[in-house]
Amino acid sequence: MKPAPFNLHLPSTLDEALAVLAGSSNARAIAGGQSLMPMLNLRLAGVDDLVDLNGIAQLSGMAQDGDCIVIGAMTRQREIEQSALVARTLPLLSEAVGYIGHNQTRSRGTVGGSLCNLDPSAEIPTVAMAMDGELTIARQGSQRTVPMRDFALGLMSTCLDADELLTSVRLKPWPVKSGHGFVEFGRRHGDYAIVSAAALIELAPDGTVLRCSFTLGGVAHVPCRVPAAEQMLQGRRPEPEAIQKACAQASEIPALTDPAYPEWYRQRLAARLLERAVHLALERATPALTKTAP
Amino acid sequence: MTKLDAASRHDLTLRVNGRSQTVNVESRTTLADCLRHGLGLTGTHLGCEHGVCGSCTVLVDGVAARSCLMLAAQAQRHHIETVESLAVDGQLNELQQAFRELHGLQCGFCTPGILMTLTELLKTNPDASEDEVRRALSGHLCRCTGYENIVRAAMAALAQGGASHGPR
Numbered sequence: 001m002k003p004a005p006f007n008l009h010l011p012s013t014l015d016e017a018l019a020v021l022a023g024s025s026n027a028r029a030i031a032g033g034q035s036l037m038p039m040l041n042l043r044l045a046g047v048d049d050l051v052d053l054n055g056i057a058q059l060s061g062m063a064q065d066g067d068c069i070v071i072g073a074m075t076r077q078r079e080i081e082q083s084a085l086v087a088r089t090l091p092l093l094s095e096a097v098g099y100i101g102h103n104q105t106r107s108r109g110t111v112g113g114s115l116c117n118l119d120p121s122a123e124i125p126t127v128a129m130a131m132d133g134e135l136t137i138a139r140q141g142s143q144r145t146v147p148m149r150d151f152a153l154g155l156m157s158t159c160l161d162a163d164e165l166l167t168s169v170r171l172k173p174w175p176v177k178s179g180h181g182f183v184e185f186g187r188r189h190g191d192y193a194i195v196s197a198a199a200l201i202e203l204a205p206d207g208t209v210l211r212c213s214f215t216l217g218g219v220a221h222v223p224c225r226v227p228a229a230e231q232m233l234q235g236r237r238p239e240p241e242a243i244q245k246a247c248a249q250a251s252e253i254p255a256l257t258d259p260a261y262p263e264w265y266r267q268r269l270a271a272r273l274l275e276r277a278v279h280l281a282l283e284r285a286t287p288a289l290t291k292t293a294p
Numbered sequence: 295m296t297k298l299d300a301a302s303r304h305d306l307t308l309r310v311n312g313r314s315q316t317v318n319v320e321s322r323t324t325l326a327d328c329l330r331h332g333l334g335l336t337g338t339h340l341g342c343e344h345g346v347c348g349s350c351t352v353l354v355d356g357v358a359a360r361s362c363l364m365l366a367a368q369a370q371r372h373h374i375e376t377v378e379s380l381a382v383d384g385q386l387n388e389l390q391q392a393f394r395e396l397h398g399l400q401c402g403f404c405t406p407g408i409l410m411t412l413t414e415l416l417k418t419n420p421d422a423s424e425d426e427v428r429r430a431l432s433g434h435l436c437r438c439t440g441y442e443n444i445v446r447a448a449m450a451a452l453a454q455g456g457a458s459h460g461p462r
Contacts, residue, residue, distance in 0.1 A: 001343045001344075002322065002323075002324070002327070003322045003324075004322070005300035005301070005320065005321070005322050006300050006321060006322055007297060007298065007299055007300045007321065008297070008298040008300075008321035008322070008365065008367055009295060009296075009297050009298075010295065010296040010297070010298070010367065011295045012295065016295045020295075033363050033364060033365075033368075034345060034360075034363055037324075037344075037345065037362070037363040037364070037365075038343075038344035038345050038363065040322075041324070041343050041344055041362065042344060048300075050321075052365070052367070052368060054368055078357070101433070102348075102432055102433030103358060103411070103414075103429075103430055103433055104348060104351050104358040104359055104360055104411060104433040105345060105359075105360065105363075105433065107354070107357045107358060107359045108354075108359050108360070108363065108364070188432070189429070189432045190432050190433065
């Protein structure tokens, strides 16, 4: 089980990498390789030119830019996991990254690789969808910014053209007092989730929901928001019955189906997990109330 | 920019277990195959060849990674450590000794990868709890032991503060 032959390009700048992509009819970029290498090894993917992004220093690292955090596409998942900046400003991402694969794959796996691979149940795309992330995409001589909902076109398909590269993702932190919750269900730790759920909630001073974001992974072809549930809680007091009713909307979404996990199963999981994520987010948004809650 | 042609073989200089060595490989050669066939370091085992089983785990700059999911050319300018780096002067190190004494292996196929993961854990988290050990081991499949003795051996090595390493 070896990859079919390819020319391997080892650029040290983004421009060099973009030039190779522009000049080849069958080129692909490789980031951490935790999904593309298996596909090459299994010969489910084949390329003439493989462009290794690991030598391009300018693509990795995290920085605060105004009220946003910009994360370079080649930033390792382990760096996210260990980052104090991410833990403080993007706790949802921090929590989600712990569910990705294992130590031994997060050490190589990258933020950009996960976004571009766009597995329907992958954690980082789910967080990017939950936070309305903006993705910066480069091609030779130009650059564009695309919101996550337009980046994710379909099952493992992004809006990237063959000569384009994702260079960074921009996430706007929610206020410190808001709460977050990320939960998922899989058969073993480190497996791809069957379904995952992410919740972000900001409460108004009177205890009603000022703003919320509910997202599911592993349900639709791409991670999807649950606007029906968001609208049902918006402006309302988050009582358990209201939450349950809102989260039940998650099981109305047409879900992926396969012999092991049919649609009805994913839909049931979706509602239960979303409810769990919402409760987790609420506990964190209002820590004073958790002790008195029944 | 370096380009390694598909059609030819290429000399790469890799730093493995503290020694710089030149090895002649194809552009598509994985680090795992390069270690085994190019450098004769057959301690690194290949199981699934798609990143799931963990047998091929090595340390890349001290951090555990799958050598079947890395190309040999990507390992240039990094320090690679394999299971061969663990024994000191032909003697098992404390971690290996703990595996031997507590029956942390049967067939031994998965053991090299597990030892490398635990080598990193001993060094970066010497006070690791059993829970953290199990979490680290979750990236490895063992079909013989049921993991209990592996966990026991890891806990014993941690108790000894056993982060002794082979030559750098």
